[in-house]
Amino acid sequence: MARDPKYDILFEPVKIGPVTAPNRFYQVPHCNVLGHARPHAEAANRGVKAEGGWGVVCTQEVEIHPSAEITPYIEGRIWDDRDIPQHRLMTDAVHEHGALAGIELCYNGMHSSNLYSRIAPLAPSAIMVHGDYPMQARAMTKRDIADLRRWHVEAAKRARRAGYDIVYVYAGHDMSVLQHFLKPQYNSRSDEYGGSLENRVRLTREVLLDVKEAVGHECAIAFRFATDELMGADGLQAESEGRDIVGMLAEIPDLWDVNISGWDNDSSTARFEPNEGYQEPYTAFVKSLTSKPVVGVGRFTSADMMVSQIKRGVLDLIGAARPSIADPFLPRKIDEGRIDEIRECIGCNICVSQDMLAAPIRCTQTRPRARNGNRTGIPSVSMPPPAMTRCS
Amino acid sequence: MARDPKYDILFEPVKIGPVTAPNRFYQVPHCNVLGHARPHAEAANRGVKAEGGWGVVCTQEVEIHPSAEITPYIEGRIWDDRDIPQHRLMTDAVHEHGALAGIELCYNGMHSSNLYSRIAPLAPSAIMVHGDYPMQARAMTKRDIADLRRWHVEAAKRARRAGYDIVYVYAGHDMSVLQHFLKPQYNSRSDEYGGSLENRVRLTREVLLDVKEAVGHECAIAFRFATDELMGADGLQAESEGRDIVGMLAEIPDLWDVNISGWDNDSSTARFEPNEGYQEPYTAFVKSLTSKPVVGVGRFTSADMMVSQIKRGVLDLIGAARPSIADPFLPRKIDEGRIDEIRECIGCNICVSQDMLAAPIRCTQTRPRARNGNRTGIPSVSMPPPAMTRCS
Numbered sequence: 001m002a003r004d005p006k007y008d009i010l011f012e013p014v015k016i017g018p019v020t021a022p023n024r025f026y027q028v029p030h031c032n033v034l035g036h037a038r039p040h041a042e043a044a045n046r047g048v049k050a051e052g053g054w055g056v057v058c059t060q061e062v063e064i065h066p067s068a069e070i071t072p073y074i075e076g077r078i079w080d081d082r083d084i085p086q087h088r089l090m091t092d093a094v095h096e097h098g099a100l101a102g103i104e105l106c107y108n109g110m111h112s113s114n115l116y117s118r119i120a121p122l123a124p125s126a127i128m129v130h131g132d133y134p135m136q137a138r139a140m141t142k143r144d145i146a147d148l149r150r151w152h153v154e155a156a157k158r159a160r161r162a163g164y165d166i167v168y169v170y171a172g173h174d175m176s177v178l179q180h181f182l183k184p185q186y187n188s189r190s191d192e193y194g195g196s197l198e199n200r201v202r203l204t205r206e207v208l209l210d211v212k213e214a215v216g217h218e219c220a221i222a223f224r225f226a227t228d229e230l231m232g233a234d235g236l237q238a239e240s241e242g243r244d245i246v247g248m249l250a251e252i253p254d255l256w257d258v259n260i261s262g263w264d265n266d267s268s269t270a271r272f273e274p275n276e277g278y279q280e281p282y283t284a285f286v287k288s289l290t291s292k293p294v295v296g297v298g299r300f301t302s303a304d305m306m307v308s309q310i311k312r313g314v315l316d317l318i319g320a321a322r323p324s325i326a327d328p329f330l331p332r333k334i335d336e337g338r339i340d341e342i343r344e345c346i347g348c349n350i351c352v353s354q355d356m357l358a359a360p361i362r363c364t365q366t367r368p369r370a371r372n373g374n375r376t377g378i379p380s381v382s383m384p385p386p387a388m389t390r391c392s
Numbered sequence: 393m394a395r396d397p398k399y400d401i402l403f404e405p406v407k408i409g410p411v412t413a414p415n416r417f418y419q420v421p422h423c424n425v426l427g428h429a430r431p432h433a434e435a436a437n438r439g440v441k442a443e444g445g446w447g448v449v450c451t452q453e454v455e456i457h458p459s460a461e462i463t464p465y466i467e468g469r470i471w472d473d474r475d476i477p478q479h480r481l482m483t484d485a486v487h488e489h490g491a492l493a494g495i496e497l498c499y500n501g502m503h504s505s506n507l508y509s510r511i512a513p514l515a516p517s518a519i520m521v522h523g524d525y526p527m528q529a530r531a532m533t534k535r536d537i538a539d540l541r542r543w544h545v546e547a548a549k550r551a552r553r554a555g556y557d558i559v560y561v562y563a564g565h566d567m568s569v570l571q572h573f574l575k576p577q578y579n580s581r582s583d584e585y586g587g588s589l590e591n592r593v594r595l596t597r598e599v600l601l602d603v604k605e606a607v608g609h610e611c612a613i614a615f616r617f618a619t620d621e622l623m624g625a626d627g628l629q630a631e632s633e634g635r636d637i638v639g640m641l642a643e644i645p646d647l648w649d650v651n652i653s654g655w656d657n658d659s660s661t662a663r664f665e666p667n668e669g670y671q672e673p674y675t676a677f678v679k680s681l682t683s684k685p686v687v688g689v690g691r692f693t694s695a696d697m698m699v700s701q702i703k704r705g706v707l708d709l710i711g712a713a714r715p716s717i718a719d720p721f722l723p724r725k726i727d728e729g730r731i732d733e734i735r736e737c738i739g740c741n742i743c744v745s746q747d748m749l750a751a752p753i754r755c756t757q758t759r760p761r762a763r764n765g766n767r768t769g770i771p772s773v774s775m776p777p778p779a780m781t782r783c784s
Contacts, residue, residue: 115746
């Protein structure tokens, strides 16, 4: 079967800074609890999406320094040069199918308890960390801020050497120190990094510019930003500071990856957000403030809805986490006129619950492919079979 | 300085089946959340104890089959031949210093939720699994029992190929299917594996004999057994069935590793069990019923107390988990007359709490040794530095 011409627009290439995505299907960063402990499985998990037609495939969040690590949760790490080979597994797997590989650099700050490294977590101000384990983050000194900028630059350079095409700066889901600086609820600093919005944005702007200077000649710089926290005046709002921040940073990144915060809002279950594109009211404004391409999510599984997002000027790239988990071959099925074969994400969020348990990702809609192409006897698994998850 | 002659008895070799421990210092199996995800760190953690003078150094529990895996907790795995190389790292590290290497084969059964493999857990009878995640174990069929015996045999053969000197059969801490069969609270079978004590012991006896036949010509077979659950008549009691079981199996294993169940009893904090050797009232009887050597724990840090255990005929080998974590060099310090330098375990149990968090082991008494011999900047860590914990 052949592609319906009305979907041709989804298969147009999109220039993102110095690189070009082969189409508009974009797997945004999402966690899978494979990461640094199971790098072969991580590479397989991302590679199969490239094989399935996603034009951009990203990592999960990748810790840039041991002073912000989220044990027992297992995501990515790029602490030093010794981590480069495991990332090369991922970028090779993605490039093999002609897709771009993106990496989400992350410094969790007060979202990390550092159970492994036992280093005091860092935050804009002295404050209790998130999570179940009681721990106090200390307020960052100017030296800490300089270190944080340097860690981002060093991680970005390693990411480029590992073969990534897109490097993220992250201020979303209440999980990143850059977002923590943006929020007056966490940031009570009296220096040039606290107080006014300009001051609270300062660190994000510096890191964006630092990373762009370091690797921007080869890699696209993406900025993942939560425009709203759905907390009304108690949090960031798209209608006020969310919009202001986009305006202030509009042309700095090569790509805006926009969503809502926290993760429970952004990856809401079908019970509470049954419709595709439910983030649109909070993110649609972004394209009006920047000339750079915009990617966003919305649990998109309908090709028609995707086309609508592009034609109405809401998004330039169709972001997906859950739909790419439920069906890594979603783009190819649209391309080949096999719409009815798409395994649609139902928003059950067992993928999220598995992450909360620090256990490798699963999905109610998928079964694993064994290496020999046969299905294994294990039901309801969205991951490579056990053989692919060992250290070697 | 030289060893005080009164401690000479601790440095006598002890024959254990076909192998011989070079002295009486025995690191019993204990978890550390390094295991299959961090095999180089696992090997380093065990190797340093051999370097410190422990005559026997064991793994943590090692899963023998994916149908009983304890994600998100990370312990050992020997699911198939591909796991042998990572175990070889451990046995090489231990053998390098002249110690014996032991492996605790374990089938967790209703103690496992199988969050990774998603296989229905197995138990003597249909019953709820332990743990926070709701899951039902199914009753084992005769075929399952045959499989379980075969999995033990196959794992034991792999363990021998990996270089282990001692292979465990495990019925302790309420974590092993063999113990689950022993307990009428879990075992309501009406066939020859349920009902009478002889019937409930049958599977343990079969597995012991199976493993002995498979590898007993080269490896010592250890049986780790909880003699009492400290639950009075609601659980296994040393004064009744605990004693009966030891009598029934007395000469089958080459070594008895005895303790109390569950782990909260066996690794009690100093707040509730301040004295060394607090397990003695429950385990001292074992030596009267078997001619085989007996090892047991008691948070032993005093060389005089250790000598007393041997001379009074309580134990033949001084078992330790926590004291070997707090000071891997404890035996060598006794040997060299440096008693005052021993870092004594204080029973704070931060090691246990870290395990409960599924995070790599820590200790309040130790600091890490970096590879170059210098201390790192990370305080209060009993583990190899991060560089040693990567997949490579």
